[in-house]
Amino acid sequence: xxxxxxxxxxxxxxxxxxxxxxxxxxxxxxxxxxxxxxxxxxxxxxxxxxxxxxxxxxxxxxxxxxxxxxxxxxxxxxxxxxxxxxxxxxxxxxxxxxxxxxxxxxxxxxxxxxxxxxxxxxxxxxxxxxxxxxxxxxxxxxxxxxxxxxxxxxxxxxxxxxxxxxxxxxxxxxxxxxxxxxxxxxxxxxxxxxxxxxxxxxxxxxxxxxxxxxxxxxxxxxxxxxxxxxxxxxxxxxxxxxxxxxxxxxxxxxxxxxxxxxxxxxxxxxxxxxxxxxxxxxxxxxxxxxxxxxxxxxxxxxxxxxxxxxxxxxxxxxxxxxxxxxxxxxxxxxxxxxxxxxxxxxxxxxxxxxxxxxxxxxxxxxxxxxxxxxxxxxxxxxxxxxxxxxxxxxxxxxxxxxxxxxxxxxxxxxxxxxxxxxxxxxxxxxxxxxxxxxxxxxxxxxxxxxxxxxxxxxxxxxxxxxxxxxxxxxxxxxxxxxxxxxxx
Numbered sequence: 001x002x003x004x005x006x007x008x009x010x011x012x013x014x015x016x017x018x019x020x021x022x023x024x025x026x027x028x029x030x031x032x033x034x035x036x037x038x039x040x041x042x043x044x045x046x047x048x049x050x051x052x053x054x055x056x057x058x059x060x061x062x063x064x065x066x067x068x069x070x071x072x073x074x075x076x077x078x079x080x081x082x083x084x085x086x087x088x089x090x091x092x093x094x095x096x097x098x099x100x101x102x103x104x105x106x107x108x109x110x111x112x113x114x115x116x117x118x119x120x121x122x123x124x125x126x127x128x129x130x131x132x133x134x135x136x137x138x139x140x141x142x143x144x145x146x147x148x149x150x151x152x153x154x155x156x157x158x159x160x161x162x163x164x165x166x167x168x169x170x171x172x173x174x175x176x177x178x179x180x181x182x183x184x185x186x187x188x189x190x191x192x193x194x195x196x197x198x199x200x201x202x203x204x205x206x207x208x209x210x211x212x213x214x215x216x217x218x219x220x221x222x223x224x225x226x227x228x229x230x231x232x233x234x235x236x237x238x239x240x241x242x243x244x245x246x247x248x249x250x251x252x253x254x255x256x257x258x259x260x261x262x263x264x265x266x267x268x269x270x271x272x273x274x275x276x277x278x279x280x281x282x283x284x285x286x287x288x289x290x291x292x293x294x295x296x297x298x299x300x301x302x303x304x305x306x307x308x309x310x311x312x313x314x315x316x317x318x319x320x321x322x323x324x325x326x327x328x329x330x331x332x333x334x335x336x337x338x339x340x341x342x343x344x345x346x347x348x349x350x351x352x353x354x355x356x357x358x359x360x361x362x363x364x365x366x367x368x369x370x371x372x373x374x375x376x377x378x379x380x381x382x383x384x385x386x387x388x389x390x391x392x393x394x395x396x397x398x399x400x401x402x403x404x405x406x407x408x409x410x411x412x413x414x415x416x417x418x419x420x421x422x423x424x425x426x427x428x429x430x431x432x433x434x435x436x437x438x439x440x441x442x443x444x445x446x447x448x449x450x451x452x453x454x455x456x457x458x459x460x461x462x463x464x465x466x467x468x469x470x471x472x473x474x475x476x477x478x479x480x481x482x483x484x485x486x487x488x
Contacts, residue, residue: 073122075485078479081207083475084109084476086108087108089103089106089470095467100468103468116140120133128175129173130172132169137164139163182227186221186223187226189217191292192342193209193338194208196289200478205447209406211342211376212325214410216257217260226239241272241273242275243267243268244296247297247370248359250368252369255410259297269300270306271295273295273321276291285331289327290326294320294322296321318347320348323342325342336402346372371414375412378406379405382402385400396439397438402432406429407428408427409425409454410426424453428451429450441480443477444478447475449471
């Protein structure tokens with residue numbers, strides 16, 4: 001089995017090497033979560049726990065007296081989506097401009113592979129484990145350099161397919177007991193409901209929920225040092241130390257989301273941050289979760305040195321990002337209800353806006369306004385009608401009819417004050433649809449959604465509707481499955 005594991009990993013690494021070097025980013029998956037999922041693959045869990053909670057069964061196992069194990073366990077698996085949508089609104093970049101009515105009758109469609117993810121992990125025993133996640137977004141990339149015969153033999157870069165390839169997690173972990181686990185490496189930052197539960201079978205929509213996905217990174221992953229653990233009565237906790245975000249890349253549409261990761265071959269760490277998450281799963285079918293993040297962002301820049309900043313008008317600017325989130329899930333009696341609320345604040349937003357707009361052409365900055373406050377709230381509920389039939393329940397088939405509502409605004413406040421600047425950044429979204437699961441690991445989804453954009457001040461000074469509404473229909477087939485080798 002070791003030979004099979006080595007051959008599989010070699011194949012994946014070769015596939016990554018064949019991609020354009022600049023397209024490779026960094027990410028991964030939770031080995032302990034994978035092992036926990038595999039051990040319970042055919043069981044019906046009341047709720048989906050967080051990444052830290054999913055690792056605790058292995059932590060507990062390590063703490064129990066047991067026979068010496070000479071070999072570890074190799075786990076592979078993944079998740080992904082195949083989607084299609086038709087949008088009854090325009091995707092023109094000027095649709096939120098001064099004359100949006102000229103795009104009122106426009107529409108467009110898309111076929112996509114939003115995420116195709118491969119999990120790999122290994123439990124070495126004695127509390128030591130490693131986990132990785134490789135993600136292909138939107139089908140990966142196809143790029144090459146060709147010699148153009150018709151252009152005098154010039155070298156020309158060709159892009160045949162857009163997309164991204166990412167090693168989204170790579171971490172090493174030591175579990176001392178159920179209360180104390182230390183992990184180091186690239187890992188998910190579990191702030192908000194979506195980051196902690198981002199697999200495609202863990203939400204009803206065809207696509208990831210728009211609120212958290214818009215204003216904070218998703219899936220948010222950074223190189224971090226983590227302490228985590230759990231108690232016997234259902235408490236799970238994580239505390240993380242990580243580099244701060246980069247304020248250079250904040251913008252009006254996505255708030256601080258672009259500030260995660262790095263456009264360079266390294267992650268700037270001139271400033272630092274902390275993140276934490278606490279989950280309670282002590283009541284059958286219920287999960288309650290609180291999470292947060294706090295760290296400075298302004299000096300994570302290559303545009304000026306610290307000496308230059310100290311001698312300028314920006315010497316006292318910190319750009320402190322503070323995020324608080326609550327999310328929950330209830331799953332019992334054929335009913336699933338999930339909800340989340342995320343609120344974020346950025347200090348010195350006006351100074352950061354001024355600094356970014358003044359950056360030179362070709363910089364990493366989008367040179368846009370950035371809000372001091374952003375928020376996202378959403379709730380979804382579904383009922384499994386197959387739960388009414390004993391034979392279908394016995395076959396573990398499910399058919400949910402669901403509804404969802406979201407409100408989010410990436411420009412909720414500017415410099416601490418309510419603002420109508422860029423009102424298209426705020427919107428309501430309502431959706432209804434179905435989820436059919438012929439088996440636990442496969443889901444077929446369909447939904448109709450309607451986006452209602454925030455009102456604003458018209459040219460005549462009155463307040464009202466400024467932009468076209470955004471209805472769409474979408475379908476998709478999703479999967480999430482894992483395979484674990486036994487001990488050798």
